[in-house]
Amino acid sequence: MSDETENTNVDAAAGTENTEVQIAILGQYIKDLSFENPTPAQTLQKLSQEKPSMDINVNLNARGVGEDVYEVDLKITATAKAGEDTAFVSELVYSGLFAAKNLPENTLQPFLMIEAPRQLFPFARRIISDVTRDGGFPPLMLEPIDFAALYQQQIQQAQAQQAAENDVIVN
Template identity: 75%
Template sequence: MSDTTEQNEAPLEEGEVQISILGQYIKDLSFENPTPAQTIQKLATEKPSMNINVNLNAAQIGEDVYEVDLKITATAVSNDETAFVAELLYSGLFGIKGLPEDQLQPFLMIEAPRQIFPFARRILSDVTRDGGFPPLMLEPIDFAGLYQQQMQQAAAQQGEAPAEDDIVVN
């Protein structure tokens, strides 16, 4: 028997970072179409107003393994009546080794959701189309801007300059 380590388990050189997407999946998907016949007829002449909410959560679930949840809720309203509500909780599983601790939070809240967003976008587009509506095509999301905004809000609540510890990964 030799003392060699398999290639994928080779120790990292100092300062070397290894990041991989281990998987991505739908955790929860909901589409509500309360009055399809009436709504579809109305939408032929009226454009509904859209309300899009995006939430992120990240958690360490194992040694060097993190799960990032991207929750998107889209609500279409026409004349104070709900046309549809689409809710998707889409997750990515990331293997992260060698990333400095001060860079972990920004990676999990900016780069990780940026990697899984196109897949969540496609799912929402398909489900709204399959629900009888035009496909919902979400614009790209500026996760870096959202992260900075969240850091500024946390700092304002504490009355001090933002620190990496202001937002905690669950």
Template identity: 50%
Template sequence: MAEPEATTPEAPKTPAIPQLRILGQFIRDMSFENIVSRNGSNGAVTPDVQVQVALDAKKRGEGQFEVTAKFNITSKNKESEATLFVLELEYGGIFAIENVPDDQLHPFLMIECPRMLFPFVRRIVSDVTHDGGFAPLNLDTIDFVALYRQSLQQRAAAQKASEAKPN
């Protein structure tokens, strides 16, 4: 008598692990304006630094994306409100991304990719401000998750406002 064939249950498929590689990174545009040296300084300066960040992503090819982080950094004297310097920096990266579901790709591009670029941006900002005659500016860590959520809220509010307008 033959023994019945043993059936093995199929192993559950494990989802593929998302992969992210930086293929290249570059300064697309940079401008540093040392206004205090041009206009002169009157005594002690207490800097107040404002940092604005904007992110953009676009597809370059199959599995490749370009992400650009735009930083606008302005330093003003707290007492006089006089601008000390303005630094504008567009820093980009080209990324190979695999195994990220389509519904998660946008947040992945706008959170994880800028997070990978940020240490390089921080170094550039520090070097440029130091070479420009100021104390090196060491940017605080940016919460790209909060920045992404804020962007979604702004988009939703703009869409709601456009829908509410009578034609």
């Protein structure tokens, strides 16, 4: 162990910088959580006779909050309907602070939009499950999300939109 320390000091004394990629989760937390159950008596009666329809939306946001520190927000909105009536709406913004030192610029965005939310998702999934159960409904178990596919889809949509805007400008 002392050899490692000595090597580090020699490098520091020589004036060389450590360029090794360093990634860490500094913290994770609930930023916003809400659960709405607008008409529980009617909804629970309906749900005993019919299966609810579910609408799940997932959004990501990432921003720098310090030198080599980024906050990633994973927003999950789940809406259950029994016929035309809303059974419940659950909304969670689950966030994490990530340190990414010496990460090449071309890999920073994929890290923040794929790997960081992949690390947050199991915790957000458990929170959504618990809150729906505690709200009087069966626990909502979200299926795993392919964040890489979502990222690729987002890039393709942005490219298509840019191409359409360029066509409008040219014509």
